[in-house]
Amino acid sequence: MSEPIRATKGSTDIGPRDPARDAENPDVLVPPSTDKGLVPNLRFSFADAHMNLQDGGWSREVTQRELPIATEMAGVNMRLKTGGVRELHWHKQAEWSIMLAGNARITAVDNDGKNFVADIASGDLWYFPAGIPHSIQGLGPDGCEFLLAFPDGAFSESSTFLLSEVFARTPKDVLATNFDVPESAFDRIPKEQLFIFEAPVPGPVESDAIASPAGSVRQSMILRAADQKAASLPGGTVRIADTRNFPIATEVAAAIIEVAPRSMREIHWHPNADEWQYYLSGTGRMTVFASQDSSRTFDFRAGDVGYVPKSMSHYVQNTGDSPLKFLELFRSPRFEDVSLNQWLALTPAQLVKSHLGLDQSTIDHLSKNKKPIV
Ligand code: MN
Ligand code: MN
DSSP, X not given: OOOOOOTTTTTTOOSSOOHHHHHHOTTSOOOOTTOBSOOOOOEEEGGGSOOEEETTEEEEEEOTTXXXXXXXXXXXXXXXOTTEEEEEEEOSSOEEEEEEEEOEEEEEEOTTSXXXXXXXXXXXXXEEOTTOOEEEEEOTTTOEEEEEEXXXXXXXXXXXXXXXXXXXXXXXXXXXXXXXXXGGGXXXXXXXXXXXXXXXXXXXXXXXXXXXXXXXXXXOSEEOGGGSOEEEETTEEEEEESTTTOTTOSSOEEEEEEEOXXXXXXXXXXXXXXXXXXXXXXXXXXXXXXXXXXXXXXXXXXXXXXXXOTTOEEEEEEOSSSOEEEEEEXXXXXXXXXXXXXXXXXXXXXXXXXXXXXXXHHHHHOOSSOOSBO
């Protein structure tokens, strides 16, 4: 005899908490009994986002339109095949990026006529300041997949300024005057946008270097994975990338977090900005305390976006057997967090005891040093 079919694997029973039943149903979020009140949705998965599929690759975005609370940041997940180009373009917002897999070549030219070209590998970051025109092209052996983040929830990949469209939307005689060539030079420009398309795979990066009379850009537009210094803790690692080690990234600060199984990103909050999260691998659980006696718990897996408004405290537990990796991104030049544990450790003990009724051994166990992962 087969098992009777239950609509939601047993979770329809409303009654006392049963930890054994919860453990049998790892795919069902049974919220902790501490959850309370009206906290808006703080999760959206790229798996549920519309995919824009093209010959050279695909892209999908999670913006304020998908996740209304996410007003400070939007994200794009993109795949380019070998040779596939994200068309030369620019946009009003800065672009912060991390390579998830594979290799790409990026190019940019700034307002001083200084240029930049580099090959990007897995784990490397890149950053284009607002309005600076750039391109991304997938390299061998199998192109690339990356995540882009923009410090504006209203951003959209479909509202960028495309090279093909600036030509198609300008009169031919103006183009001829601008470039000092006959109008016929523009007979074969594309009538529609290219966005993502297939192009010949470029040669070695040295062969793409162009000597600008103005020289190359003053601040590097990339931060290599090997240059992202990791703070190693017993339960995982924390890598910070902000203007202290990635000076060009003035509008996006990042923490790249890895939490070992049975470990947790400690209870903390961010005083300076909302947090936009991207889950890279593993599974996790986060509770956000939103003041007004309310909190809500969410489960996350690779490809999910999470959002935590400024100053709301939260923790992220690894709920699986493999490392949990995720990004914390902020519309800020600096990464900043406040630790609940460190706050209490550095506050007069009697004052803390008077609030919480803690005994001396618990007070003695508080940590004066921040421990981001416990
Ligand atoms: Mn861009
Ligand atoms: Mn956080």
